[in-house]
Amino acid sequence: MENVDATFVGERLIIEETGAPLEKLRLEAFSPPQPAAGQVLVRMLAAPVNPADLNFIEGTYGVKPQLPATPGVEGCGVVELSDAADYQPGDRVIFLRRAATWASHTLVAADALFKLPSAIDPLQAAMLKVNPATAWRLLHGFGKPEAGAWIVQNAGNSAVGRCVIQLARQLGIRTLSLVRRPELLEELQLLGGDVVLVDDEAGLVAAKAALGGATAALAFNAVGGDSALRLMNLLREGGTHITFGAMARRPLTVPNGLLIFRDIQLRGLWVTRWIEHAPDAEVRAVYADLAARVAAGSLVQPVDSTHPLAAFPAALARLTAADRAGKVLFAP
Numbered sequence: 286m287e288n289v290d291a292t293f294v295g296e297r298l299i300i301e302e303t304g305a306p307l308e309k310l311r312l313e314a315f316s317p318p319q320p321a322a323g324q325v326l327v328r329m330l331a332a333p334v335n336p337a338d339l340n341f342i343e344g345t346y347g348v349k350p351q352l353p354a355t356p357g358v359e360g361c362g363v364v365e366l367s368d369a370a371d372y373q374p375g376d377r378v379i380f381l382r383r384a385a386t387w388a389s390h391t392l393v394a395a396d397a398l399f400k401l402p403s404a405i406d407p408l409q410a411a412m413l414k415v416n417p418a419t420a421w422r423l424l425h426g427f428g429k430p431e432a433g434a435w436i437v438q439n440a441g442n443s444a445v446g447r448c449v450i451q452l453a454r455q456l457g458i459r460t461l462s463l464v465r466r467p468e469l470l471e472e473l474q475l476l477g478g479d480v481v482l483v484d485d486e487a488g489l490v491a492a493k494a495a496l497g498g499a500t501a502a503l504a505f506n507a508v509g510g511d512s513a514l515r516l517m518n519l520l521r522e523g524g525t526h527i528t529f530g531a532m533a534r535r536p537l538t539v540p541n542g543l544l545i546f547r548d549i550q551l552r553g554l555w556v557t558r559w560i561e562h563a564p565d566a567e568v569r570a571v572y573a574d575l576a577a578r579v580a581a582g583s584l585v586q587p588v589d590s591t592h593p594l595a596a597f598p599a600a601l602a603r604l605t606a607a608d609r610a611g612k613v614l615f616a617p
């Protein structure tokens with residue numbers, strides 16, 4: 286194994302305490318460490334900014350930062366140095382566990398890595414771990430709907446929502462998606478959404494009409510509040526309502542009748558828990574399937590913009606821009 290050049294200086298974003306991302310993030314220079322036995326040093330190609338990253342910095346995520354911390358739930362990189370038999374310099378990889386990806390380099394245990402097909406686009410690969418797998422688990426982890434059955438979801442334009450639309454179409458499952466911005470209706474139908482409607486009370490009435498008396502096997506909730514309730518009203522008797530996000534930061538209110546007379550099932554999903562607890566072979570088989578779809582161009586997440594690490598204020602500003610059209614990524 287080669288050694289890290291002692292004069293080489295990398296860079297990374299760090300937080301020393303939790304709080305508002307723009308106030309707490311700062312860029313620092315560091316010397317990428319030498320891998321110990323079983324470790325790999327990865328040079329980062331790209332890492333997205335996900336809602337979970339912001340929650341991590343704010344201290345409101347399911348995993349609390351051990352401070353000081355470099356954020357970054359996921360990303361794609363190239364092996365630079367390896368002291369693990371299965372990985373060679375030049376291999377393209379993603380990280381199945383948190384890996385401090387908002388950096389030029391990150392040091393990880395080899396068993397946390399997943400090797401990518403060589404033809405895969407690095408920006409798409411950087412977004413493979415979280416949202417495609419979440420969509421996959423939503424569609425498979427709660428009793429896979431039969432072909433032709435309906436699922437309903439809110440935040441249809443989110444990265445997860447778009448992955449659900451594409452995967453469900455490939456699996457023969459029909460999707461009804463609610464979105465908060467009417468200008469997205471046509472775009473999501475072109476992506477493969479069977480029905481796409483605005484997420485309001487008129488949209489609920491239109492959704493019932495579009496289903497024509499059918500009801501949904503599963504409901505995927507990334508918003509909460511009234512939007513989550515609209516999804517409950519579209520579920521079949523005994524259908525499952527899965528909360529995996531809380532973009533509106535509003536709790537669920539569940540009418541008694543939906544539990545008593547319709548027996549709807551309320552569940553939650555955290556893809557991190559699945560990665561940690563499912564058998565490793567199952568997790569890797571799902572990522573192999575998803576990576577093949579991404580490499581073939583049949584599972585795509587739009588990219589809004591890429592930024593160097595030093596331009597993190599500009600990257601954060603894009604997140605709330607009215608014209609944001611996809612994921613914001615760091616590309617060191």
Ligand SMILES: NC(=O)c1ccc[n+]([C@@H]2O[C@H](COP(=O)([O-])OP(=O)(O)OC[C@H]3O[C@@H](n4cnc5c(N)ncnc54)[C@H](OP(=O)(O)O)[C@@H]3O)[C@@H](O)[C@H]2O)c1
Pocket residue numbers: 335336337415416419440441442443444445446464465466507508529530531532533534554555556557611
């Ligand atoms: N539990 C898990 O394992 C897991 C895994 C992945 C993601 N998630 C969660 O899933 C959600 C979506 O993640 P993502 O990466 O796909 O998000 P994203 O691509 O950044 O998109 C965010 C979505 O939320 C919508 N939105 C933003 N603020 C909203 C509000 N106040 N009310 C209603 N909708 C709002 C946006 O609407 P517009 O389209 O109109 O901008 C957009 O569709 C997040 O809550 C994330 O934390 C959870």
